Amino acid sequence: MIVMKDVYKKYPNGVVAANGINVEINRGEFVYVVGPSGAGKSTFIKMMYREESPTKGDILINGINLATLRNKRVPLLRRQIGVVFQDFKLLPKLNVYENVAFALEVIEESPKVIRKRVNEVLALVGLTQKARMFPNELSGGEQQRVSIARSIVNVPKVVIADEPTGNLDPDTSWEIMRIFEQINALGTTIVMATHNKEIVNTMRHRVLVVDGGMITRDEDEGVYGYES
Numbered sequence: 056m057i058v059m060k061d062v063y064k065k066y067p068n069g070v071v072a073a074n075g076i077n078v079e080i081n082r083g084e085f086v087y088v089v090g091p092s093g094a095g096k097s098t099f100i101k102m103m104y105r106e107e108s109p110t111k112g113d114i115l116i117n118g119i120n121l122a123t124l125r126n127k128r129v130p131l132l133r134r135q136i137g138v139v140f141q142d143f144k145l146l147p148k149l150n151v152y153e154n155v156a157f158a159l160e161v162i163e164e165s166p167k168v169i170r171k172r173v174n175e176v177l178a179l180v181g182l183t184q185k186a187r188m189f190p191n192e193l194s195g196g197e198q199q200r201v202s203i204a205r206s207i208v209n210v211p212k213v214v215i216a217d218e219p220t221g222n223l224d225p226d227t228s229w230e231i232m233r234i235f236e237q238i239n240a241l242g243t244t245i246v247m248a249t250h251n252k253e254i255v256n257t258m259r260h261r262v263l264v265v266d267g268g269m270i271t272r273d274e275d276e277g278v279y280g281y282e283s
């Protein structure tokens with residue numbers, strides 16, 4: 056599903072944020088990406104949806120080689136990947152329903168499909184009753200649920216999340232994690248960067264430890280831990 060081969064990333068300021076990453080993530084896996092601040096977790100994730108490009112190396116997402124992917128084909132890639140951010144990134148002038156529908160409107164889905172899918176995913180994240188509310192009328196946890204709904208509405212094969220519980224209190228974080236578990240149980244691959252030790256050690260999944268731009272550990276059912 057996701058393959059990185061000898062991936063190296065040097066930012067224009069000279070910082071090396073990926074220093075020889077080799078990894079394979081299979082269909083249906085749930086993978087945590089942990090490691091100290093500045094380790095390169097966000098860079099690793101951004102390269103998967105081509106927010107950043109590697110300086111060297113190959114990245115394949117579901118058979119699409121990002122190195123040779125033309126810019127005009129990036130929307131094709133984005134259709135296979137849902138992305139969830141720490142700060143939600145909802146459109147403030149659109150209500151919940153519209154925020155989620157937008158992801159399908161840009162790919163020109165039919166109004167009938169849009170209505171059906173948006174209602175399905177809003178039900179999945181438990182927001183049917185709040186469809187007409189605006190982002191600033193919602194709690195942080197609700198906003199994150201909208202952003203998860205948006206990320207899965209076009210049925211991507213992979214959902215990538217960068218610290219999705221980073222701005223949420225512990226109880227709300229668990230609610231959000233249960234939604235990710237549910238999405239994963241439906242067959243979607245999940246890659247999640249997190250600093251949340253309790254979550255990683257309780258909802259056990261594969262753990263990649265990133266440090267100094269390298270994967271220093273890779274364990275199934277791993278625990279949160281790294282030398283820093």
Ligand SMILES: Nc1ncnc2c1ncn2[C@@H]1O[C@H](COP(=O)(O)OP(=O)(O)OP(=O)(O)O)[C@@H](O)[C@H]1O
Binds near residue numbers: 066096098
């Ligand atoms: N756009 C950029 N330009 C230059 N350097 C950058 C850029 N983005 C990140 N870096 C640097 O690359 C390194 C890795 O950053 P990255 O954001 O990937 O770390 P991280 O593991 O996600 O950290 P955190 O846990 O704090 O989110 C850091 O040294 C950072 O300063």
Ligand SMILES: [Mg+2]
Binds near residue numbers: 217
């Ligand atoms: Mg980060």
